[in-house]
Amino acid sequence: MLKNPKYVYGPQTVLVPANINFGDYVLGKMWPFRQNVAMINGATDEHLTYSDIIQQAMNFAVSLTRMGVRKGDTIALFSENRQEYWGAVVGVACTGAILTTINTGYAKDELIHVTNISKPKYFIISSTMYEIHAKTIRSLEFVKKIIVFDGAKFQNTLSFDDLVFEKNGLIKNVNYEEFQSVEVEGQTDTLFIMYSSGTTGLPKGVMTTHLNVITACGLPASHDASKMSLTISPWYHVMGLVGTLTALVTGRTAVYLSKFSVDTYLKAIEKYKVVQLTVVPPVLVAVCKNKSKYDLSSVRMIYSGAAPLHKDTIKDVEATFPNVEGVYQGYGATEVTLAVLRYQFNDPINKLGSVGVISPNTILKVVDIETREPLGPNQRGELCAKGELLMKGYVNIGRGSDFDEEGFYKTGDIAYYDEDRYFFIVDRLKELIKYKGFQVPPAEIEAVLLQHEGIKEAAVVGIEDRAAGEVPLAFVVPQPRQTLTEKEVQNFVAERLSNPKHLRGGVRFVNQIPKSPAGKLLRKDLRKMLKTSKSKL
Incomplete structure (x- = not known):
C-alpha cells in the first residue's frame, strides 16, 4: 500500500482512450x-x-x-x-x-x-x-x-x-x-510481435499489446513536432517501429532513408534543412569522420539510442554540427516498448552521459546483483522495470528468470541514478554484444561455430570498437590434429549468420575454454585473456 522510497516512480500522466484499439x-x-x-524519402x-x-x-x-x-x-x-x-x-x-x-x-x-x-x-x-x-x-x-x-x-x-x-x-x-x-481487449491482446535476443542466444518473440503502444505514443514528445526530423532507423526494429508511431501521432514531418550512406545522409540534412536527428552511435561516428563539406548548420537536436554514446563522440558531434544545442540519449528495449528513460526535446537539463529521467506510467528500481535488495542514489546495480510499457511476455515462454517476484523485468544492465533521479547506464550484466545498435547473442554464434567439424569448443565475447560499439571475437579450440585459419572460421560464420554476427573482432585459437565447475563459460576470464598477450596454441 505504500510506495517504496528506493523505487523511482514515473508520473501517471498518459491518458488512455476507452476503446483501446x-x-x-x-x-x-x-x-x-x-x-x-x-514522410519524405530523402533519396527520391x-x-x-x-x-x-x-x-x-x-x-x-x-x-x-x-x-x-x-x-x-x-x-x-x-x-x-x-x-x-x-x-x-x-x-x-x-x-x-x-x-x-x-x-x-x-x-x-x-x-x-x-x-x-x-x-x-x-x-x-x-x-x-x-x-x-x-x-x-x-x-x-x-x-x-x-x-x-x-x-x-x-x-x-x-x-x-x-x-x-x-x-x-x-x-x-x-x-x-x-x-x-x-x-x-487492448490491455491483453497482442498488437506486435518483435524479436529480442536474450542470454539464451536465439531471438525470442516479444508480445507488445495495444495498451503498451498507446502508452508509448502518449509520452511527452522527445522531438519538436514543428521541426523537420531525419531518421534512418529500420522500421522492423522497436526504435524505428514504435519510434515512428510516436511521431505520427504528433503530426511531425520526417525525412527517412531506406539505407544508410554517409553522403546520402548528409545531403538529406542539407537539402531539407533538418533540425532533429534520431540516430544510433555508429552513425554519429561515421558522420564525424567524414571530411565532405555539407551545410549542417540547421541541426539543433540529436537524439541517440540503441547503444551507449561515448563522451568523446559527443564532443566530436558538437564540433561537426556547429549549431547543435543538445545531444541526448535514451534507454529502452523491445521488452519495454521503446524507452523507459528519456529526455524531452525542451528539457533544460542534459547531464553528460545520462540517459535521462523515468518515463511516465513506469516504475524503476536498481537492485543489488547478489541480494536483489533495492538500492538508493549513486549505488550501482541491475536496472529493473515495470509499468504500462512493459511487454505482455514472450511467445510460448514463461516469465522465468526474466522477471522477479514483484513482476519487474530484469534488464540485465548495470545502472545508477543520482540525487536528481537522472539515470546512468554503466555496464551490462547480460552477455549480449551491441554491434551498431544490434543485439548480438554470443550463444548463437557459438552454436554455429560448433557445427564446424574442425572445432571442438568455442566461446564468443564482444570487444570494444570505436566505430561499431562492439564487435564479436571468437575463442576456438580446434579438434586434435586439425589445422584451422582465422579466415576459414570467419567465413564459416559469415555464410550462416547475418551481418552483425560476423566475427569482425577476429579469432583466437586456444587450448581450452575457461568454465565454471557447473560447465558455464567464464566470459570474464576470456576478457582478461584479451588484455594479456595474444592467445594462441
Whole structure:
C-alpha cells in the first residue's frame, strides 16, 4: 500500500482512450494532420501525406477482412523502409490481427526460427525480400497468402496495390467517418510481435499489446513536432517501429532513408534543412569522420539510442554540427516498448552521459546483483522495470528468470541514478554484444561455430570498437590434429549468420575454454585473456 522510497516512480500522466484499439487511436491522432506531409524519402523526394497513410490503412484493413483475416491472426511484414509500410502497419492493427516485423538482414535459418515463433498466416513483403527469400517462405506450411509491395507481380502472390488503391478496381476508398476498427481487449491482446535476443542466444518473440503502444505514443514528445526530423532507423526494429508511431501521432514531418550512406545522409540534412536527428552511435561516428563539406548548420537536436554514446563522440558531434544545442540519449528495449528513460526535446537539463529521467506510467528500481535488495542514489546495480510499457511476455515462454517476484523485468544492465533521479547506464550484466545498435547473442554464434567439424569448443565475447560499439571475437579450440585459419572460421560464420554476427573482432585459437565447475563459460576470464598477450596454441 505504500510506495517504496528506493523505487523511482514515473508520473501517471498518459491518458488512455476507452476503446483501446491502437488502429482507431492512431487514425484519430493523424486525422487532424491529414493535409500535412508525414514522410519524405530523402533519396527520391517522394512525399507521403497523413491522408495517404489513413486511406491506405483503412482500405487495406477492409481488404484483409474480406480475405479472411480475423482478430488474433498473425501477419508478417518483411520489408525495407518504404512508403507503403505505414499503411500496412496501421491497416493490420485495425483488423485486430497481430503484426510481426522481420529483420531484413536475416539469413535463411534466422528467418525460419523467428517465423516458427510467430507462425504468420500471411506475409506482406517487398519484391526485394521476396526475390531473396521466396523459396524459404513458401516452405513454411503455416503461410497461406503472400502480399507483395511495389506493384510487383509474382506467381501465386497478391499485389498490395490491388488491395489498397482504388484505381486498381478491387477496393473502393473507405470514408473515415464510416470506418471502425475491430474491437480488441487492448490491455491483453497482442498488437506486435518483435524479436529480442536474450542470454539464451536465439531471438525470442516479444508480445507488445495495444495498451503498451498507446502508452508509448502518449509520452511527452522527445522531438519538436514543428521541426523537420531525419531518421534512418529500420522500421522492423522497436526504435524505428514504435519510434515512428510516436511521431505520427504528433503530426511531425520526417525525412527517412531506406539505407544508410554517409553522403546520402548528409545531403538529406542539407537539402531539407533538418533540425532533429534520431540516430544510433555508429552513425554519429561515421558522420564525424567524414571530411565532405555539407551545410549542417540547421541541426539543433540529436537524439541517440540503441547503444551507449561515448563522451568523446559527443564532443566530436558538437564540433561537426556547429549549431547543435543538445545531444541526448535514451534507454529502452523491445521488452519495454521503446524507452523507459528519456529526455524531452525542451528539457533544460542534459547531464553528460545520462540517459535521462523515468518515463511516465513506469516504475524503476536498481537492485543489488547478489541480494536483489533495492538500492538508493549513486549505488550501482541491475536496472529493473515495470509499468504500462512493459511487454505482455514472450511467445510460448514463461516469465522465468526474466522477471522477479514483484513482476519487474530484469534488464540485465548495470545502472545508477543520482540525487536528481537522472539515470546512468554503466555496464551490462547480460552477455549480449551491441554491434551498431544490434543485439548480438554470443550463444548463437557459438552454436554455429560448433557445427564446424574442425572445432571442438568455442566461446564468443564482444570487444570494444570505436566505430561499431562492439564487435564479436571468437575463442576456438580446434579438434586434435586439425589445422584451422582465422579466415576459414570467419567465413564459416559469415555464410550462416547475418551481418552483425560476423566475427569482425577476429579469432583466437586456444587450448581450452575457461568454465565454471557447473560447465558455464567464464566470459570474464576470456576478457582478461584479451588484455594479456595474444592467445594462441
